[in-house]
Amino acid sequence: GNSVTQMEGPVTLSEEAFLTINCTYTATGYPSLFWYVQYPGEGLQLLLKATKADDKGSNKGFEATYRKETTSFHLEKGSVQVSDSAVYFCALNGGGSNYKLTFGKGTLLTVNP
Amino acid sequence: NAGVTQTPKFQVLKTGQSMTLQCAQDMNHNSMYWYRQDPGMGLRLIYYSASEGTTDKGEVPNGYNVSRLNKREFSLRLESAAPSQTSVYFCASSQGGAGQGDTQYFGPGTRLTVL
Numbered sequence: 001g002n003s004v005t006q007m008e009g010p011v012t013l014s015e016e017a018f019l020t021i022n023c024t025y026t027a028t029g030y031p032s033l034f035w036y037v038q039y040p041g042e043g044l045q046l047l048l049k050a051t052k053a054d055d056k057g058s059n060k061g062f063e064a065t066y067r068k069e070t071t072s073f074h075l076e077k078g079s080v081q082v083s084d085s086a087v088y089f090c091a092l093n094g095g096g097s098n099y100k101l102t103f104g105k106g107t108l109l110t111v112n113p
Numbered sequence: 114n115a116g117v118t119q120t121p122k123f124q125v126l127k128t129g130q131s132m133t134l135q136c137a138q139d140m141n142h143n144s145m146y147w148y149r150q151d152p153g154m155g156l157r158l159i160y161y162s163a164s165e166g167t168t169d170k171g172e173v174p175n176g177y178n179v180s181r182l183n184k185r186e187f188s189l190r191l192e193s194a195a196p197s198q199t200s201v202y203f204c205a206s207s208q209g210g211a212g213q214g215d216t217q218y219f220g221p222g223t224r225l226t227v228l
Contacts, residue, residue: 004155032214043117043203043219044156051214089155093215100146100171101217103155 006104023090117220136204144209145187
């Protein structure tokens, strides 16, 4: 079946530091890949997505590239802010008529001023 | 445009009590979902409805039932609550039929405690 493995947190960074959160996946076929973000006390919001190999998703300074050869979708940001403190979830949709998302366990990011 | 709304926000139940969690979306989406979020477990799908009139089990359906009341509303029912159902419950919706790139939109969640 489909699965997502992401680096376990928590991750603590200083403001303006570089961020990488690793995500790898197992899936049959050609899934779509997503990063969702959950701010404290809120629901999940889509951060970015990529639907085919070598696609790069980007939003709010975050980027992730769909790498089929390494089955990875690592999230990066060049300079984090305190407001980026949240839980980040990597997820995949297995494709076809399968509407279901499979989530990783989430990575808590704390950015200190 | 409220997106996905959920009621209640918080609920405390005693073991054996029943309750229904309500979810509504105003985006004219075809598909709706119920997830539970537990520490260290990510989100796990309980039930989903690919379109009005259909429902299917997800990864962890035991102890739950759902009703797709109409295109807007999708409720989750706990018939006899157990402490293991203490969790945060999220409803989500998506356009559906958009293939694997379909984006899901989440509600703010219901925090349920079963004593």
